[in-house]
Amino acid sequence: MDIIDERLAVIQPLNKFWYQKKVAALDMLRLDQIHPVVSGNKWFKLRLNMKYATEHNFKTIVTSGGGYSNHLIATAFTSRKFGLASVGIVRGKYDRLTPTLQACRNEGMELIFVTKEDYTNRNEPGWANEFVRHFDEILFVPEGGANEWGRAGAGLLSRFVSDDYTHVLIAVGSGTTLIGLRNSLPAEQQLFGFVPMKEGAYLQNYIGTHLHEGKAKNWQLIDDYHFGGFGKWNQELIRFMNDFYTENKIPLDIVYTSKMMYGLQQLLQNNDFSVSDRILCIHSGGLQGNISVQNELVYN
Numbered sequence: 001m002d003i004i005d006e007r008l009a010v011i012q013p014l015n016k017f018w019y020q021k022k023v024a025a026l027d028m029l030r031l032d033q034i035h036p037v038v039s040g041n042k043w044f045k046l047r048l049n050m051k052y053a054t055e056h057n058f059k060t061i062v063t064s065g066g067g068y069s070n071h072l073i074a075t076a077f078t079s080r081k082f083g084l085a086s087v088g089i090v091r092g093k094y095d096r097l098t099p100t101l102q103a104c105r106n107e108g109m110e111l112i113f114v115t116k117e118d119y120t121n122r123n124e125p126g127w128a129n130e131f132v133r134h135f136d137e138i139l140f141v142p143e144g145g146a147n148e149w150g151r152a153g154a155g156l157l158s159r160f161v162s163d164d165y166t167h168v169l170i171a172v173g174s175g176t177t178l179i180g181l182r183n184s185l186p187a188e189q190q191l192f193g194f195v196p197m198k199e200g201a202y203l204q205n206y207i208g209t210h211l212h213e214g215k216a217k218n219w220q221l222i223d224d225y226h227f228g229g230f231g232k233w234n235q236e237l238i239r240f241m242n243d244f245y246t247e248n249k250i251p252l253d254i255v256y257t258s259k260m261m262y263g264l265q266q267l268l269q270n271n272d273f274s275v276s277d278r279i280l281c282i283h284s285g286g287l288q289g290n291i292s293v294q295n296e297l298v299y300n
């Protein structure tokens with residue numbers, strides 16, 4: 001079953017004024033447009049998990065995330081479409097649900113709140129079990145869709161990337177999308193992952209262990225543009241997002257893609273690319289999370 005129309009994933013050239021023709025081409029793959037709820041890379045990371053779950057008669061998808069998680073709402077929506085129950089284990093306790101969590105509940109997701117301390121163990125084997133004993137036939141999908149099916153599904157994104165591009169740029173969270181893409185793009189294409197958090201360096205090893213033979217080259221992480229940490233922002237970033245929208249008519253999200261494009265602008269200004277380079281930036285969606293800053297933005 002396909003719940004999204006992939007033809008909506010258009011490639012949009014950016015305004016030449018914005019990049020001052022410092023490279024031969026600068027385009028954006030608009031995965032933010034494929035679906036209002038399941039936007040960006042999330043559908044790709046979930047689709048093979050959902051296929052596996054339905055083919056093997058699982059009844060419930062269990063996953064985890066924070067209060068503004070794009071992955072949680074995408075999982076809630078997709079599970080319902082596939083006729084599966086869903087459970088979201090949420091990091092932290094909330095007196096009032098965030099708009100994202102409310103949307104998850106509206107899609108039928110059962111929310112289970114755990115303390116931040118408990119949540120730090122989320123990658124331990126069997127971690128979720130104690131919270132979900134009352135559900136049957138569970139498929140646990142790690143945060144960020146970070147499993148074999150998630151990586152394979154993310155690899156399907158390579159079909160949108162023509163060989164003409166010398167560089168492909170994406171924002172990194174769990175690293176799942178980067179791994180999937182690196183394993184499926186031609187090895188000579190450069191892949192840059194922008195990390196929107198502090199101390200993202202640990203991802204380097206994690207990603208390396210999942211790359212296929214012969215594909216473990218021509219990728220790098222750029223973690224200089226985190227604005228103080230995951231989910232942190234300041235007025236400079238807001239101004240950048242508003243200017244970017246005015247010049248390119250593309251809305252960016254506050255957590256991932258804004259920091260990537262800000263970083264790219266810096267790299268262009270430093271002349272870190274050559275004028276013959278052809279760059280494709282992947283817009284990985286996440287616009288639902290902008291509700292937390294909606295009064296700051298000229299769009300939304």
Ligand SMILES: *Cc1c(COP(=O)(O)O)cnc(C)c1O
Nearest residue numbers: 173174175176177256284285286
């Ligand atoms: C989840 C997400 C990412 C990170 O994807 P990973 O596969 O976890 O690295 C990037 N951008 C947006 C908008 C996201 O929602």
